[in-house]
Amino acid sequence: xxxxxIRSEAYRLTRNRTVLSWSLIFVPVVMLAGTIGGAxxxxxxxxxxxxxxxxxxxxxxxxxxxxALVSAAGQLxxxxxxxxxxxxxxxxxxxDYRWETWRLITARNSRANLIMGKAGAVKLMTLIGxxxxxxxxxxxxxxxxxxxxxxxxxxxxxxxxxxxxxxxLLAYVRVIQFLLLSLLAATLTRSLLAALxxxxxxxxxxxxxxxxxxxxxxxSVDWQTQLLFPGVAYETLKAAILGGVPAAVxxxxxxxxxxxxxxxxxxxxxxLALWWFTRQDLSKE
Amino acid sequence: MTAVIETTGLxxxxxxxxxxxxxxxxxxxGGVYGVLGPNGAGKSTLFRILLGLIRPTAGEVRVLGQQAGxxxxxxxIGSMIExxxxxxxxxxxQVLAWLALAHGGKDAAIDAWLxxxxxxxxxxxxxxxxxxxxxxxxxxxxxxxxxxxxxxxDEPTSGMDPPGIQEMRALIRSLADDDGVTIILASHQxxxxxxxxxxxxxxxxxxxxxxxxxxxxxxxxxxxxLSATPxxxxxxxxxxxxxxDGDAVLAAIPRAEGPALLRALIExxxxxxxxxxxxxxxxxxxxxxxxxxxxxxxxxxxxxxx
Numbered sequence: 001x002x003x004x005x006i007r008s009e010a011y012r013l014t015r016n017r018t019v020l021s022w023s024l025i026f027v028p029v030v031m032l033a034g035t036i037g038g039a040x041x042x043x044x045x046x047x048x049x050x051x052x053x054x055x056x057x058x059x060x061x062x063x064x065x066x067x068a069l070v071s072a073a074g075q076l077x078x079x080x081x082x083x084x085x086x087x088x089x090x091x092x093x094x095x096d097y098r099w100e101t102w103r104l105i106t107a108r109n110s111r112a113n114l115i116m117g118k119a120g121a122v123k124l125m126t127l128i129g130x131x132x133x134x135x136x137x138x139x140x141x142x143x144x145x146x147x148x149x150x151x152x153x154x155x156x157x158x159x160x161x162x163x164x165x166x167x168x169l170l171a172y173v174r175v176i177q178f179l180l181l182s183l184l185a186a187t188l189t190r191s192l193l194a195a196l197x198x199x200x201x202x203x204x205x206x207x208x209x210x211x212x213x214x215x216x217x218x219x220s221v222d223w224q225t226q227l228l229f230p231g232v233a234y235e236t237l238k239a240a241i242l243g244g245v246p247a248a249v250x251x252x253x254x255x256x257x258x259x260x261x262x263x264x265x266x267x268x269x270x271x272l273a274l275w276w277f278t279r280q281d282l283s284k285e
Numbered sequence: 286m287t288a289v290i291e292t293t294g295l296x297x298x299x300x301x302x303x304x305x306x307x308x309x310x311x312x313x314x315g316g317v318y319g320v321l322g323p324n325g326a327g328k329s330t331l332f333r334i335l336l337g338l339i340r341p342t343a344g345e346v347r348v349l350g351q352q353a354g355x356x357x358x359x360x361x362i363g364s365m366i367e368x369x370x371x372x373x374x375x376x377x378x379q380v381l382a383w384l385a386l387a388h389g390g391k392d393a394a395i396d397a398w399l400x401x402x403x404x405x406x407x408x409x410x411x412x413x414x415x416x417x418x419x420x421x422x423x424x425x426x427x428x429x430x431x432x433x434x435x436x437x438x439d440e441p442t443s444g445m446d447p448p449g450i451q452e453m454r455a456l457i458r459s460l461a462d463d464d465g466v467t468i469i470l471a472s473h474q475x476x477x478x479x480x481x482x483x484x485x486x487x488x489x490x491x492x493x494x495x496x497x498x499x500x501x502x503x504x505x506x507x508x509x510x511l512s513a514t515p516x517x518x519x520x521x522x523x524x525x526x527x528x529x530d531g532d533a534v535l536a537a538i539p540r541a542e543g544p545a546l547l548r549a550l551i552e553x554x555x556x557x558x559x560x561x562x563x564x565x566x567x568x569x570x571x572x573x574x575x576x577x578x579x580x581x582x583x584x585x586x587x588x589x590x591x
């Protein structure tokens with residue numbers, strides 16, 4: 001059963017403390033430390049008689065934790081978090097090739113279930129990773145407010161909750177789409193290093209190539225750009241959710257192109273990996 | 286007698302190499318079945334096909350009445366192919382818990398299996414520090430913990446010390462005799478195979494060279510051992526049916542001809558101290574079916590030539 005495959009993968013992941021630390025703990029801890037360290041520094045500067053940067057005083061010493069949470073949701077699909085979540089994903093996707101353990105589990109479940117189980121475990125890990133990042137952002141915002149003697153408020157009404165929910169969902173889809181490239185790389189190459197580096201190389205290449213699209217006469221809202229560059233699709237949808245000036249310049253149908261792009265980039269690597277794995281010779285891992 | 290494995294014309298090629306060449310084999314339900322053969326004879330290829338790890342090039346194979354690799358069938362098979370490997374960061378207990386979850390098992394009796402393969406004391410040690418023998422034991426526990434109908438073991442005693450081999454032999458026999466599990470094992474340790482298996486198949490170059498009950502195969506090489514003098518006179522009576530074995534002669538004759546031979550020898554004035562039937566061991570059957578090993582002289586010659 002698929003549920004058994006997900007459970008067993010999740011159980012195995014929980015026993016791998018090294019991977020858990022790097023994938024889930026490292027980025028939130030570094031971010032939290034950075035936030036608190038920055039706030040302490042600003043506090044010291046203020047005590048020394050210097051003026052704080054205007055953005056810290058703009059709200060008359062009031063820090064909106066709800067707004068900080070929404071802002072953090074908008075930063076969830078950042079390259080740092082993506083790269084470290086990739087460590088866990090690559091280990092899940094390529095671990096059985098590396099440790100030659102496929103033959104142990106192919107006797108216990110169908111190949112389709114095993115691959116979907118791995119994808120399920122990665123989705124679970126990603127969810128936990130994003131929530132830990134948000135928790136660190138929340139704690140960091142509160143700590144920052146306390147260190148800088150700001151009044152803490154929590155404005156999180158219906159509009160903020162909707163924006164937060166959509167941003168979280170979008171970031172989740174974007175991260176999963178990126179991590180599924182690791183599944184395809186692992187299945188095709190049977191290599192942990194490939195599972196780790198192929199998505200990074202593809203991601204960097206896309207970031208570089210997208211800067212060349214104006215030379216082809218493509219704008220960022222053209223369907224070619226949207227379909228070829230899921231990062232652009234992500235930014236398009238984020239702008240649409242947040243509204244404001246970037247959203248105002250979006251043409252009709254662009255958001256749907258972006259949705260199609262993320263769906264395509266998620267489904268295709270997974271489908272290819274599943275197709276290949278069900279036919280793969282596993283006698284040599 | 287129902288069969289757990291049935292192959293018809295099973296062929297597997299790797300480029301120009303035919304690992305299996307039209308193998309037709311029926312393995313009966315129950316007991317311990319040995320698969321023997323020199324390296325490259327096709328044993329591991331057969332096991333990998335049975336476990337759905339690779340697909341045959343041609344031919345048919347049925348496992349427990351279903352197609353090989355069928356997930357429903359795979360769940361009824363326990364297997365250990367070559368030295369098993371496990372995620373190095375897990376303990377032995379965690380490995381079994383992980384595999385039990387993958388199988389959907391909740392009552393996997395992990396401690397009981399660790400005890401049965403002699404790993405209770407090492408249960409909470411990480412497998413990265415395990416010896417080959419300990420990995421073999423854990424692999425056997427992993428193969429058996431799902432209470433399968435059919436167990437396939439490739440070299441289950443490889444890397445084990447003599448007490449471990451003895452324990453493994455007892456475990457395999459008890460699974461077959463007490464639990465009714467059909468066990469198929471491959472091993473190069475022919476004495477162990479002779480002790481533990483009920484039937485064997487001998488493979489050679491991807492084909493079936495011999496198959497049958499161990500007692501029948503070894504009986505076919507039965508000879509009359511004569512401790513008598515003078516040897517030259519006995520050889521004169523036997524001709525090419527006799528071979529000198531130390532201070533005795535081995536007579537390759539049917540059992541029914543034994544009394545007549547003894548009478549003829551006595552009439553020839555041969556002084557017989559002892560006459561007894563001796564069976565062939567599995568090794569001599571194996572060598573007869575797969576071709577002789579190179580002699581010491583041949584090995585020396587090839588070394589000098591090299």
